Amino acid sequence: MRILKPDTPSQALAMLSEAGPDGRCSAGSTALQAEWFAGKAQPSVLVDIARIERLAGITVTDDGLCIGATETLSAVISSPAIAARCPLLAEAARRVGAAPIRNRATIGGNVGWRKGCLLPVLMALDARLEIMTPRGSEGISLSDWLSQPAEPSVIIAILLPPQVARGRYVYRKIGLRAAFTPSAIAVSGAILADAGIVSALRIAVGGGPVPAARLTGIETLLAGQELDKIDWPAVRDAIQAGIAAPDDAFRSAHYRKRAGANALVGMLSGKPTEIPKDRRTIRPAPVEPQDEFRLSRKEGGERWHVRPDLPAKIAGSLPYLTDARRDDMLVGAVLRLDEPHARILSLDTSSAEALPGVKAVVTHRDIAGTNAFGIVVQDQPALCGEKVRYLGDPVAGVAATDCETALKALSLIEVEYEPLPIVGDPISALDSNAEPVHTNGNLAASIELKRGDIDAGFSAAAHIVEDVYVTPRQMHGFMETEGGYAEPTPDGGLAMFAGGQHGARDRLQLARILGLPEEKIRVVTSPTGGAFGGKDELTVQPVLALLALKAKAPVRMQWTRAESVLAGTKRNPMRIRMRTACDADGMLLAQEVDLVADSGAYASLSPGVVETAMEHACGPYVSPSVTTHARLAYTNNGTCGAFRGFGANQMTFAIECQMDRLAAACGLDPVEIRWRNLRMPGMPGFLGQRVAPSERLAEMLDAAASSPLWDATGEAEQNEVVGTGMALNYQGNGLGTIPPDAAAARLMLAADGRIEAHFGLDEMGQGLIPSIQAAVADRLGCARDDIRPVIADTALTPDSGSTTASRGGYVVWKAAELTVPAFAEKLLATAARLVERAAKDLKIVPNGIADAATNSRIPLLDFATLAAALGPGEHIVEEAAFKFPKSDYTNGNARFIFAFGSTVARVAVDCATGEVRVLALELHTAAGPIIDLAAYLGQMEGGLVQGLGLTLSEDVLIENGRFLTGNFDTYFMPTVRDAPDKMTTFALEDLDPADPYGPRGAGEISIGAVTPAIANAVADAIGRWPTVTPFRPEAILEACEAAR
């Protein structure tokens, strides 16, 4: 690529003309990288027009405004001249991209690529362009220019007549989330009337895939009509018919046309869209608010601590494992095939190996151990030799001196392969004649349960509700993609530094692959930039390890986001058919559940996810008869596994909507029907297993009933209808009865006087570090800062089990309970010897040991002096090993300890567009005593918004094994504007007397009930339950229209 820098528009044009189709203008260049990532070829010539003076400036002319093409959108927004003359343009520009994009993106670029969301507003404002063409500088109306074929040209300026006072100017961009979104459609209009007669009208549409165009047919139709007598419904239909919009993976053509027409007509007519009425959920009877703790810094007082790792993270000085840069470090890269399912016929790496700068090329032939990994079943190759089963499957790895050489080497690897039939959906995957993804067929797991007489239950029913609930392939979306570095160790072993969730298990899996003893492998897994279950399975480690060993040098590798989308694990998409019966009083009689889940190419933890979903098949309710059946299918659709909630939240979506629907059928309020069917403390768990005490479902239900959100008013905007809904949930902690679930930890006085707490757990953001400090310091009586957590390093820390399944909090708390008394005794005994006092007369205080008889917190002996006084080889250390508490049930996997919660959602549904805004989320939790307040609150709020994303906007789209989602430009996680305006979190901390199990896990409870709470709130607003997540605005729009 060559960069050319002209001084004038004519020079720029000459350069572009000479370059032909391979030339591009560049000013802000905010779209180029996305195009390249999506596979579009780079231009061979880039003509930099950013510094051409003639293209800059916003000036007021006799005719209006002249906006230079290279003016940024930020300049447009902040221009007083534009605010005074064409405020609609500034308003529309605020909806383009996001602030930092608008700092670079230019108005000329928005026009020039012919897809910008400003085109409709510019046409409605009757914009003209000043352009340089081979014929010279000329003026042309924007709509004429757009209708002509593209030719080499340089846009010089956009000319706008001013808005006039008697006109009505409107703009609306309908996107895929609240902000920083591509357009589903953007619409704009200007209507001018003289003495009540329409004298001028311009209507235009565009945005994203919608071709930008004026709707001149409708303009002609309305010109000269009396404004008050316009038949707006007819205009709406005419606009809808007049819009040429395509289908794409995100929105249908019909939706774009319908929503665009609704929005335009609503704004032009000034008349709001009709909203559904009288479809409201019966409000729960008011109850006294629970005695809960509202979580905040203010309420927390002395319990609120600044996380010790936060200042460095905020300053940018905390190195993540993907940040390691050393001169001797090679760069690793992975080769994948462009086929989701193919048999590999041959693999030739000789040309790549011969490329200067390449230090190692690895394939399946380099694997000394077993070419298979997987947390439960080892069905995933480290490097594929026989076939690939999804687009993320690796076939070779390269380590080279730099990234460019590594990528070049990948392109030199020759792979012959034969495409196989693609297994593109889990239902057809289970057909008897489906192509097998694995030799043992496509049924990865099947779970059945039958209890009671379900036929009798359904026969006796007064009400039966049946529907299919669909949940998406949610992406973890951790901000730090999978990556790290590895280096060979002098003993012939390996050190691996890559974000993960269980270092000891990563080491076990690597040992199997590499054929090395575990003792020769060191695994460091923290800090990592988010995980949420997505770094539980191995990611970059196998290829990275093979490369480092073969190159005999350190190698770093971080997947690009595009690679992470392809290769990383995802939430299992589920289709849950649920049929639920109750009698006239709302008492459940029968529950039938049929679930089909997509495992993707490999098992990983997907069987466990499905098992957990089925453990929640009745929610926290009692049904006398239950029949459930779940099937998990292998496909070529990416690969799936653990993700926060682990199947529970998907099933909770279905059951909690069913409860509201049955309540509506019975004439009950949502709280009352739940009360009538709620399991009571002391009952066995869903599978008949013994469960831990301190159930708090009733309290969570009452807390939801007492929410002020039921009666909130005043948040609706034009066209919106508001609703409130709730859902109840519980989440099992720990791995369950079947897998081993052990933990170990250690306390040790270090030479510098800090008390080290060794845990083989991971800090992935959840707050492990402050939690360790809190749990140990609170019991020991010292300050938090006296504790130095040492974590996530198999060379230094004992195996504490995985940092998953909401188990980390319990492990930390239990380890402190087990180690602190003996450790304190040792500290005091040693101190007693040094200060020549009896140990019983001493106590531990912040920074050391003090006289027990005084209130003084000034130590007689500080920890550093104590440590320094220890003899050679003398250590103060205490270790504990224990098992996570389990139930007695062994016919399947069952949980013993649970956390409980309820979520109340308040939403606004736009009846013109079917968009849902979550106005407020209120979360009630009962997860035992809180270890660290700020960390707990963070887990709660983060889970809520992650659940909101699943509900409204997130899905990795795959069609027949091929990804339509490629990066964050085609995957829509919530932005700051998608988060609800109000979010409140409460905790009920008490446990039953003599409950020995301490704090419950806080990692997953918050995501569990968000989706059904929002769905029930939507139903409160419009009378229909959305059953497909993320909610399709099209379906909601249809429901709004049907409900009028």
Next chain:
Amino acid sequence: MTHVAANETITVRLHLNGEELEATVPADASLTRLLRDRLGRTETKIGCEVGRCGACMVLMDGQAVNSCLIMAWRADGAEIVTAAGLDELPVTKTVRQSLAEESAFQCGYCAPGFVVSLVALLTQNPDAGRDDILTALEGNICRCTGYHSILRGALLAADRIGQQAQKIP
């Protein structure tokens, strides 16, 4: 693979965090890759490389921009400040302190980008209100927090900076 090796290299002179630097990069290299891979300035994080997450935010001539969208050659002669170079700006200390007090971040990988966006906003507009903050942070994705902790920290910082600004005649 979607990377394409560029066939030309360009020498870029940068004013980076107050230092003068020179580097030769491929014509298609992004400023993010230059900062992280050539200059070792890994406080500039890498999240998507298509301008959709804000992890790589830097100040370029005082404005917050996604460094992944800036081709390195465009930074020639520009004043670039990364998250680790913000100390010279008067609002930085208050922004960092306020965010820490409110426990604004969890994994923290997005934090440097958020801090750059907020410092840019509060430097340009010490009276920024809630809506200004929302606008300034629209381009920064955080996956851990649900944003409210960041907003609380940002509002606390804005409040403190606004008060300081009022005291200066």
